[in-house]
Amino acid sequence: MTAGANADLQTRWPYPRILAHRGGGALAPENTMAGMREAHARRMRGVEFDVMLAADGIPILMHDTELGRTVPGVGDLGAFDSEELGRMDAGAWFSPHFQGEPVPRLEDAVQWLRRHDVWMNIEIKPMPGHDVDTAEVVGQMVQDLFADVSDPTRRPLFSSFSVKALDAARETAPGIPRGLLVEGVPPDWESRLRSLGCVSLHCRHDRLDAGLARHIKTAGYGLMCYTVNDPARARELFSWGVDALCTDRYDVIGADFR
Ligand code: G3P
Ligand code: MG
Numbered sequence: 639m640t641a642g643a644n645a646d647l648q649t650r651w652p653y654p655r656i657l658a659h660r661g662g663g664a665l666a667p668e669n670t671m672a673g674m675r676e677a678h679a680r681r682m683r684g685v686e687f688d689v690m691l692a693a694d695g696i697p698i699l700m701h702d703t704e705l706g707r708t709v710p711g712v713g714d715l716g717a718f719d720s721e722e723l724g725r726m727d728a729g730a731w732f733s734p735h736f737q738g739e740p741v742p743r744l745e746d747a748v749q750w751l752r753r754h755d756v757w758m759n760i761e762i763k764p765m766p767g768h769d770v771d772t773a774e775v776v777g778q779m780v781q782d783l784f785a786d787v788s789d790p791t792r793r794p795l796f797s798s799f800s801v802k803a804l805d806a807a808r809e810t811a812p813g814i815p816r817g818l819l820v821e822g823v824p825p826d827w828e829s830r831l832r833s834l835g836c837v838s839l840h841c842r843h844d845r846l847d848a849g850l851a852r853h854i855k856t857a858g859y860g861l862m863c864y865t866v867n868d869p870a871r872a873r874e875l876f877s878w879g880v881d882a883l884c885t886d887r888y889d890v891i892g893a894d895f896r
Contacts, residue, residue: 651838651860651881652791654684654757656893659865660701661685663886667732668708669699670739674751683893684757686797686864686884689744690765691772694719697744697779703765707731709741716765744776748783748794758794759862759884761819762803769802777811790815797840797862804834817862823850828857838862843875843883851878866891 662673665680669687677685688701698720705711709726718726720743729739744760751758760780764772777796784793796807797817804816817838818831822845831839838860846863854861864884866872872883872891885891 655882656891656895657684657686657759657882657884658682658888659686659884659886661687663888665889667729667736667739669701670728671742672729672736672739674747678754678756680888681893682888686759686761688761688763689776690763691768691775692720692723693717695775696720697776698723699742699747745779760794760796762796762798764800764803769800770806773803773806774810777807780814781811808835821845831859848878851880855879
């Protein structure tokens with residue numbers, strides 16, 4: 639990406655303003671293709687989802703590092719390869735209707751979302767100690783999958799809580815922009831964004847106030863808040879200049895929410 643294009647991404651948010659959190663949000667199992675299909679069926683134009691590496695080094699969609707919540711079992715998820723995870727049931731925990739929904743591979747999810755014209759905020763969520771290799775594998779894969787897309791606003795946005803992962807993603811995939819994920823906004827947010835070459839800050843909505851939002855926007859960065867499920871709160875955040883929201887409730891805060 640050219641320096642000019644990067645500056646352009648920093649001064650505005652050229653992406654969808656409402657993102658389906660973990661794809662499925664509250665409507666379908668998180669980080670599954672059923673979740674992506676639900677978001678698309680409800681005309682969502684953007685999704686956020688989480689990515690980590692399976693034992694065989696293949697990136698998969700998953701939030702937790704342990705089995706037990708969204709896939710049955712106990713123990714470390716990193717002990718299983720992507721094929722084993724693909725045979726696990728990531729849907730039954732949500733409802734019997736989704737029984738048998740597999741853990742998807744990143745490549746399959748990206749290709750499906752691209753075909754259906756759904757924009758992606760790909761959260762790199764490494765298992766402990768795997769910040770760099772996760773970002774390198776995910777970065778290379780996504781850069782290759784979007785090599786034919788010249789419009790930077792139509793490429794995904796990476797985000798991560800891991801500074802090491804963001805640094806590695808920048809090295810491996812300079813053409814894919816990055817956002818820094820935080821819970822509360824740290825006092826040194828601006829120097830962190832600058833040194834990581836990030837275009838946006840993604841923070842918990844309940845850790846932001848109007849003044850802070852104004853500073854971040856005035857500095858020229860994109861600002862995304864998670865996880866906003868109340869329409870009145872969503873309106874308030876937009877009135878502060880927040881660019882985008884991640885929501886579980888895209889049935890009430892949908893793509894065309896104002
Ligand atoms: O990217 C926003 C949000 O997804 C970060 O939190 O735990 O849901 O991945 P988490
Ligand atoms: Mg996430």
